[in-house]
Amino acid sequence: DGGITQSPKYLFRKEGQNVTLSCEQNLNHDAMYWYRQDPGQGLRLIYYSQIVNDFQKGDIAEGYSVSREKKESFPLTVTSAQKNPTAFYLCASRGSYEQYFGPGTRLTVT
Amino acid sequence: GQQVMQIPQYQHVQEGEDFTTYCNSSTTLSNIQWYKQRPGGHPVFLIQLVKSGEVKKQKRLTFQFGEAKKNSSLHITATQTTDVGTYFCTNAGNMLTFGGGTRLMVKP
Numbered sequence: 001d002g003g004i005t006q007s008p009k010y011l012f013r014k015e016g017q018n019v020t021l022s023c024e025q026n027l028n029h030d031a032m033y034w035y036r037q038d039p040g041q042g043l044r045l046i047y048y049s050q051i052v053n054d055f056q057k058g059d060i061a062e063g064y065s066v067s068r069e070k071k072e073s074f075p076l077t078v079t080s081a082q083k084n085p086t087a088f089y090l091c092a093s094r095g096s097y098e099q100y101f102g103p104g105t106r107l108t109v110t
Numbered sequence: 111g112q113q114v115m116q117i118p119q120y121q122h123v124q125e126g127e128d129f130t131t132y133c134n135s136s137t138t139l140s141n142i143q144w145y146k147q148r149p150g151g152h153p154v155f156l157i158q159l160v161k162s163g164e165v166k167k168q169k170r171l172t173f174q175f176g177e178a179k180k181n182s183s184l185h186i187t188a189t190q191t192t193d194v195g196t197y198f199c200t201n202a203g204n205m206l207t208f209g210g211g212t213r214l215m216v217k218p
Contacts, residue, residue, distance in 0.1 A: 033206070040213070041211075042116075042208050045206065045207065092153075097141075097202060101154070102152065103151075104152050
């Protein structure tokens with residue numbers, strides 16, 4: 001989908017465990033984004049990166065961490081500090097002006 | 111990021127009826143983008159509006175940007191079941207802020 005892959009599609013974890021969601025793009029885009037979507041809700045920005053080795057917090061960064069060591073990759077770690085981690089996580093990259101989204105990862109933490 | 115609010119949150123329409131969703135900001139937007147997310151899917155870019163008062167059409171979809179660049183609307187004429195999904199607006203800055211979306215349901 002638009003050259004952005006997220007894996008896995010579904011992920012299950014036990015409470016207290018950190019989990020890393022992958023996001024890879026082959027669109028040669030500089031900017032990448034992570035969003036969280038709860039059922040019936042909009043998209044909330046977690047982190048974004050405009051260039052390799054640089055990233056900024058979004059509106060709901062607490063309990064999450066990211067890295068941007070390569071242009072193609074922007075993994076998101078959901079830490080045990082995130083109080084309500086169960087959600088649909090969407091990664092996106094930005095072209096000249098529009099965003100291209102990956103298929104998303106549904107994370108369930110029990 | 112800049113806050114954008116969308117109304118209504120939900121809309122049920124009979125197939126063939128028109129549908130409109132509105133996006134409002136408390137501050138002036140440099141531009142605005144619209145996305146559509148089908149149930150179970152991911153958002154897909156529809157259009158970007160840049161100029162004050164701009165109107166763009168895509169088949170049965172009409173997008174408008176307000177004169178003051180603080181609001182925008184998406185109007186669908188004669189809805190079809192394929193229009194089902196959630197429509198989001200967002201400011202198009204570096205830190206994109208999405209509205210809560212309007213979920214459209216179409217009864218055949």
